[in-house]
Amino acid sequence: MRFEGASAVGKRAVSLTTLETKLERAGITEAAEGYLARAGVVGFVVGLISLLLGVGLGSTLGETSTALEASVAVAGTGLLFGTAGAILGFGSIIVRPYARATAKKREINMLLPDAVSFMYALSVGGLDHLELLEAVADAEDAYGEVAVEFQRVLRDVEYVGSDYRSAIRTQAHETPSDGLSQFLLDLLSTINSGGDMERFLEEKSERHAQTAKQQQERTLDTLELVGELYMTLSLFPLLLVIVVVVMQLLPNAAVTGQLLYLTVYGLLPAIGIAFLVLISTIKRDECGDGVLEFARSYRQSETTPKEGLSDSDPAERFVGRYRIFTRIRHRERAYKRWTLLAEPHAFFRERPLATLAVTIPASLLVVGGATVIGISGLPWGGSAADPIRATVVSLYVPLYLVLTPLAAFYEWNVSRRTAVVDTFSEDLRKLSSANDTGQPLLASLRSVSQTADGRLATEFEAMHTKVAYGRRLDQALVEFANSYQLPRLARTTRLITEAQKATNHITPVLRTAATASENHDELERERRSRTRMQVAIIVMTFLTVLAVIAVLQTQFVETMSGLGTETATGSGGASGQLTNVDSSSRIDAGTLSAVFFHAVTLQAILSGFICGYLRNADLLSGAKYVIALSTIALVGWAVVI
Numbered sequence: 001m002r003f004e005g006a007s008a009v010g011k012r013a014v015s016l017t018t019l020e021t022k023l024e025r026a027g028i029t030e031a032a033e034g035y036l037a038r039a040g041v042v043g044f045v046v047g048l049i050s051l052l053l054g055v056g057l058g059s060t061l062g063e064t065s066t067a068l069e070a071s072v073a074v075a076g077t078g079l080l081f082g083t084a085g086a087i088l089g090f091g092s093i094i095v096r097p098y099a100r101a102t103a104k105k106r107e108i109n110m111l112l113p114d115a116v117s118f119m120y121a122l123s124v125g126g127l128d129h130l131e132l133l134e135a136v137a138d139a140e141d142a143y144g145e146v147a148v149e150f151q152r153v154l155r156d157v158e159y160v161g162s163d164y165r166s167a168i169r170t171q172a173h174e175t176p177s178d179g180l181s182q183f184l185l186d187l188l189s190t191i192n193s194g195g196d197m198e199r200f201l202e203e204k205s206e207r208h209a210q211t212a213k214q215q216q217e218r219t220l221d222t223l224e225l226v227g228e229l230y231m232t233l234s235l236f237p238l239l240l241v242i243v244v245v246v247m248q249l250l251p252n253a254a255v256t257g258q259l260l261y262l263t264v265y266g267l268l269p270a271i272g273i274a275f276l277v278l279i280s281t282i283k284r285d286e287c288g289d290g291v292l293e294f295a296r297s298y299r300q301s302e303t304t305p306k307e308g309l310s311d312s313d314p315a316e317r318f319v320g321r322y323r324i325f326t327r328i329r330h331r332e333r334a335y336k337r338w339t340l341l342a343e344p345h346a347f348f349r350e351r352p353l354a355t356l357a358v359t360i361p362a363s364l365l366v367v368g369g370a371t372v373i374g375i376s377g378l379p380w381g382g383s384a385a386d387p388i389r390a391t392v393v394s395l396y397v398p399l400y401l402v403l404t405p406l407a408a409f410y411e412w413n414v415s416r417r418t419a420v421v422d423t424f425s426e427d428l429r430k431l432s433s434a435n436d437t438g439q440p441l442l443a444s445l446r447s448v449s450q451t452a453d454g455r456l457a458t459e460f461e462a463m464h465t466k467v468a469y470g471r472r473l474d475q476a477l478v479e480f481a482n483s484y485q486l487p488r489l490a491r492t493t494r495l496i497t498e499a500q501k502a503t504n505h506i507t508p509v510l511r512t513a514a515t516a517s518e519n520h521d522e523l524e525r526e527r528r529s530r531t532r533m534q535v536a537i538i539v540m541t542f543l544t545v546l547a548v549i550a551v552l553q554t555q556f557v558e559t560m561s562g563l564g565t566e567t568a569t570g571s572g573g574a575s576g577q578l579t580n581v582d583s584s585s586r587i588d589a590g591t592l593s594a595v596f597f598h599a600v601t602l603q604a605i606l607s608g609f610i611c612g613y614l615r616n617a618d619l620l621s622g623a624k625y626v627i628a629l630s631t632i633a634l635v636g637w638a639v640v641i
Contacts, residue, residue: 017032019032019035019036019094019097020032021174022097022098022101023035023097024174025097025101025104025105025174025175025176026096026097026098026100026101026104026176027100027104027148028096028097028100035093035097036094038093039090039093039094040090042089042090042092042093043086043087043089043090043091043093044086044089045089046085046086046088046089046090047082047083047085047086047087047089048082048085049085050081050082050084050085050086050088051078051079051081051082051085052078053081053085054077054078054079054080054081054082055074055077055078057077057081058070058073058074058075058076058077058078059073059074101176102176104145104176104177105176105177107144107145107146107287108144108145108146108149108175108176108177108179108180109177109179109180110284110287111143111144111145111146111287111288112146112177112179112180112183112208113205113208113209113211113212114143114491114516115136115143115146115147116183116201116204116205116208117205117208117209117512117516118135118136118139118142118143118491118494118495119132119135119136119201120198120201120202120204120205120512121495121499121508121509121512121513121516122135122495122498122499122509123197123198123201124198124508124509124512125499125502125503125506125508125509126502126503127502128197129187129191129197130164132197133150133153133154133164134154135498136150137150137151137153137154138498139494139498141288141291141292141293141490141494142288142292142487142490142491142494143288143491144287144288146180149171149175149177149180152167152171152174153167153168153171154167156170156171165188165191165192168184168187168188168191169184169185169188171184172184172185172188179208179211183204186200186204187200205516209516209519212523213522213523213526215284216284216523216526216527219282219283219284220526220527220530220531222282223279223282223283223530223531223534223614224530224533224534226275226278226279226282227534227537227538227614228537229275230271230275230537230538230541230610231537231538231540231541233271233275234268234271234272234541234545234603235541235544235545236267236271237263237264237267237268237271237599238545238548238549238599240259240263240267241260241263241264241549241552241596241599242548242552244259244260244263245260245552245556245592260592260595261595264595264598264599264602265598265602268599268602268603268606269602269606271606272602272603272606272607272609272610273606275610276606276609276610276613279610279613279614280613280617283613283614283617284617286487286488286617287487288487288490288491289485289487290481290482290484290485290486290487290488290489290490291481291482291485291490292478292481292482292490292493292494293478294474294475294478345409348405348409349409349412349413349416350413352406352409352410352413352620353406353620355405355406355409356402356406358405359401359402359405359406360402362401363397363398363401363402364398366393366397366398366401367393367394367398370390370393370394387590387591387593387594387597388590388593388594388597388637388641390594391594391597391598391601392634395601396601396630396634399605399626399627399630400627403623403626403627404627406620406623407620407623407624407626407627410620410621410623411624414621417484417485417486418486419454419455420454420455420456420459420484420486420489421456421486421488421489422454422455422456423452423453423454423456423457424456424489424492424517424521425514425517425518425521426452427448427452427454427456427457427460428492428510428513428514428517429511429514430448430451430452431444431445431448431460431510432507432510432511432514434447434448435504435505435506435507435510436507438505440504440505441473441496441500441504441506442464442467442473442504445460445461445463445464446460446461446464448460449461449464459480462480463476463477463480466479473500474497474500474501477493477496477497478493478497480493481493481494488517488520492513492516492517495509495513496509496510496513528615531614531615534614535611535614535615535625538607538610538611538614539607539611539629541607542603542604542607542629542632543632545599545600545603546600546603546604546632546633546636549596549599549600550636550637550640552596553593553596553640553641554640593641597633597637600633600636600637601630601633601634603633604626604629604630604632604633605626605629605630607625607629608622608623608624608625608626608627608628608629608630609622609625609626610622611625612624612625612626
């Protein structure tokens with residue numbers, strides 16, 4: 001008994017230790033016992049509410065039963081709902097630190113190669129290891145959770161009183177990322193042995209760049225496998241549709257039209273959505289929003305308002321106290337309204353989702369008008385006189401109204417923002433060469449802008465002009481990065497702003513940044529090449545589905561419909577039916593044609609969004625694919641019928 005009791009206590013201690021470790025790695029500052037107690041309270045409250053709901057449901061279900069059956073129903077549903085609610089409430093709190101730690105680990109692993117390159121570039125610029133730690137900690141806007149991990153090291157040194165070696169060792173054991181843990185331990189070893197920090201970071205930068213390339217290769221290989229799996233499984237509903245239609249033509253068949261509707265409107269979307277979720281767990285999206293903060297330090301508390309460029313309206317703090325600032329606010333708002341009215345395209349270009357505020361009400365008006373005049377309805381309800389026309393009006397017209405402006409402004413936005421990085425690596429090389437001749441960074445920007453082409457050269461000229469009119473160079477650089485909001489551009493800009501604080505001669509830093517940018521370009525070219533093939537597989541799968549259903553419609557359904565019409569006419573039955581069994585299982589040829597049309601349309605929409613997410617890890621980028629594939633489906637079906 002003593003041994004069993006000690007074993008139970010040991011298991012509880014291990015569980016609490018594991019939970020405490022996860023809380024630390026997730027950045028949740030709460031004791032494990034208190035967190036576990038809070039989870040128990042939440043589970044009890046949710047379970048109690050669910051129990052009451054279950055009792056109410058059981059009472060409703062048992063109204064027409066005997067007293068014994070009603071009591072069993074109430075007790076059973078109450079116990080079931082209460083248990084499920086308690087488990088859900090308790091589990092949702094317990095799983096939170098595990099989920100947050102996993103998310104942090106993923107972000108750290110993605111940003112670590114760039115963070116190491118950042119440290120290497122600054123070490124080339126002359127910073128020592130303590131200054132490197134502070135530089136990374138200050139760059140949370142560019143390096144996210146990696147910077148947060150370095151902040152914890154420095155805060156242990158400044159507020160807990162640990163020496164920085166102990167703080168690094170502690171953080172190496174507490175970080176959720178094995179890669180960062182190994183890097184911190186290797187960094188500590190280099191510091192303790194007095195090794196060459198620049199050489200160490202150079203080797204680590206090259207190794208992490210190679211690791212990032214290998215990781216991308218594995219991801220792309222996995223996505224190719226997923227694409228092939230999608231091609232196989234997306235044909236399963238098509239085969240099921242063929243079986244259902246054939247079985248409908250057989251006398252005394254047990255298959256009804258409900259199975260066809262379940263396949264087209266249930267199974268087909270479920271497969272597409274499931275693959276979107278699967279791809280989202282594999283695809284390596286870009287971390288960060290690409291927005292930099294000006295003069296931000298890790299020493300600032302999380303509750304301290306962020307000042308600098310993030311203040312969109314500094315006059316707001318003085319509004320109501322001084323009349324001049326109230327007038328400034330009114331004038332600024334009037335100017336913004338006038339700008340929106342004068343250039344609405346610029347507003348929608350910067351905010352593509354804002355088009356939904358216009359297009360969704362317009363689409364609802366179209367569908368409502370179609371319903372009023374009687375050209376909309378569901379194919380299985382018999383309420384639509386012409387199901388194909390009803391589908392075009394109720395689905396395709398809203399689809400084009402919503403997605404066409406959204407796709408146009410989204411692609412315009414992406415094109416404008418990514419144009420600045422088309423010549424990024426080359427222009428960084430030129431900037432490095434100009435700086436190497438002895439020109440300060442500002443003069444180097446002007447020199448490159450006069451000899452280079454492209455949007456980046458124009459931005460260099462704009463930065464030079466801003467500084468000439470009194471703007472600080474680091475502020476002009478941050479404003480430039482924030483106007484495009486590209487994480488890659490933001491990280492390089494943060495590197496340059498940190499380097500130029502020490503000296504204007506940052507040629508080694510620029511050269512290192514150019515090398516990192518070239519590595520990024522190589523990875524991007526490889527990714528685009530491989531995802532292009534995956535998109536081709538998805539499109540070919542859609543075209544296969546469209547072709548097979550078109551053949552099924554023209555060569556099978558219409559022929560058998562004609563035979564069915566002749567048979568029905570000769571026997572005095574209804575015309576246009578595909579079967580001679582009881583009327584509850586009959587499917588009208590027009591209804592079946594509409595269901596087929598809906599099948600290829602749903603396939604087009606889902607395939608389009610999958611293509612967009614494969615290409616850019618963004619559902620909005622799939623809007624153009626949805627429009628293109630839906631148009632092919634519409635035109636193809638117009639030819640078929």
